[in-house]
Amino acid sequence: MxxxxxxxxxxxxxxxxxxGMNACIRAVVRTALHHGLEVIGIRRGYAGMxxxxxxxxxxxxxxxxxxxxxxxxxxxxxxxxxxxxxxxRAAQQLQQAGIQALVAIGGDGTFRGASIFHEEYGxxxxxxxGTIDNDLFGTDETIGYDTAVNTALQAIxxxxxxxxxxxxxxxxxxxxxxSGFIALACAIGGGAELVLVPEAFVDLDEIRESLYxxxxxxxxxxxxxxxxxxxxxxxxxLAEKLRPIFPDYxxxxxxxxxxxxxxxxxxxxxxxxxRLGVAAVEALLDGHDNVMVGVIxxxxxxxxxxxxxxxxxxxxxxxxRLVQLLS
Ligand code: ADP
Numbered sequence: 001m002x003x004x005x006x007x008x009x010x011x012x013x014x015x016x017x018x019x020g021m022n023a024c025i026r027a028v029v030r031t032a033l034h035h036g037l038e039v040i041g042i043r044r045g046y047a048g049m050x051x052x053x054x055x056x057x058x059x060x061x062x063x064x065x066x067x068x069x070x071x072x073x074x075x076x077x078x079x080x081x082x083x084x085x086x087x088x089r090a091a092q093q094l095q096q097a098g099i100q101a102l103v104a105i106g107g108d109g110t111f112r113g114a115s116i117f118h119e120e121y122g123x124x125x126x127x128x129x130g131t132i133d134n135d136l137f138g139t140d141e142t143i144g145y146d147t148a149v150n151t152a153l154q155a156i157x158x159x160x161x162x163x164x165x166x167x168x169x170x171x172x173x174x175x176x177x178x179s180g181f182i183a184l185a186c187a188i189g190g191g192a193e194l195v196l197v198p199e200a201f202v203d204l205d206e207i208r209e210s211l212y213x214x215x216x217x218x219x220x221x222x223x224x225x226x227x228x229x230x231x232x233x234x235x236x237x238l239a240e241k242l243r244p245i246f247p248d249y250x251x252x253x254x255x256x257x258x259x260x261x262x263x264x265x266x267x268x269x270x271x272x273x274x275r276l277g278v279a280a281v282e283a284l285l286d287g288h289d290n291v292m293v294g295v296i297x298x299x300x301x302x303x304x305x306x307x308x309x310x311x312x313x314x315x316x317x318x319x320x321r322l323v324q325l326l327s
Contacts, residue, residue: 018144027277
């Protein structure tokens, strides 16, 4: 389908919600309207696409949302979209509604689905990286990551106060099932003594040695940041293993959980979401397709959708060294 033929686009948010998705929706809608396109909001991600849960978007429909967490279009996970029948139904619904191209705001699962859908039906799709995990190849940061890190840091600062008052050792679990971006940023920003991430396995002996060193040198509070996907099984399991080794030390576990997804997006996330939303629509109008828009070294980059999830974005391993050096 030629770019000139596009008159009506659909926009949706899918998978794990992330603060800044609304700012991205706003940018997509307003940019599309500016260029004379019609915009349909697809509610509840692929689930809503299959069911035809569509809503016409005008400029006012995205007023006063730039500061809101969550997503006004709602998000969902859809098992049906993983089946050929589900995707056929989705294609049918889009065709019936006259939607000729899509802007998908989501994470790697969303883009996996989008890649397959594109291969099968040739629908022009441009993705905007929206996930707190920051684990998409093709962009330095994803929408929601900065807010999640700042939310987690605020919590860690508060925990440090109470940890300090009682000379306790706190294990704080942050989100990141397959990637340690949030954990690493929180460890650096929160002045943690140790960080455990899925990308760098540290065995129990090494952890014990590190903690001995920390506890021997300062009778102060200590913070260990653990990514939920850590190989030792998360903060709770780690604390259970270490309690018998350090019987004189009080250990506490805090799992930060879903607070990391919520809240008003930071200025940085609003900027990123806005830039990417505008870039996504402009990319479609320029005839690009089956790509994700990202920001690398402060410039907009287009990456084939498939590469965003098939290639691994790596953490900066030097940051692990910094945590150790400063502990
Ligand atoms: P995220 O986009 O945040 O990574 P998920 O991994 O839950 O979130 O993916 C969102 C949705 O994308 C899934 O519920 C499913 O509908 C769709 N999806 C994920 N993987 C596939 C796949 N291999 N084939 C088709 N659709 C998929």
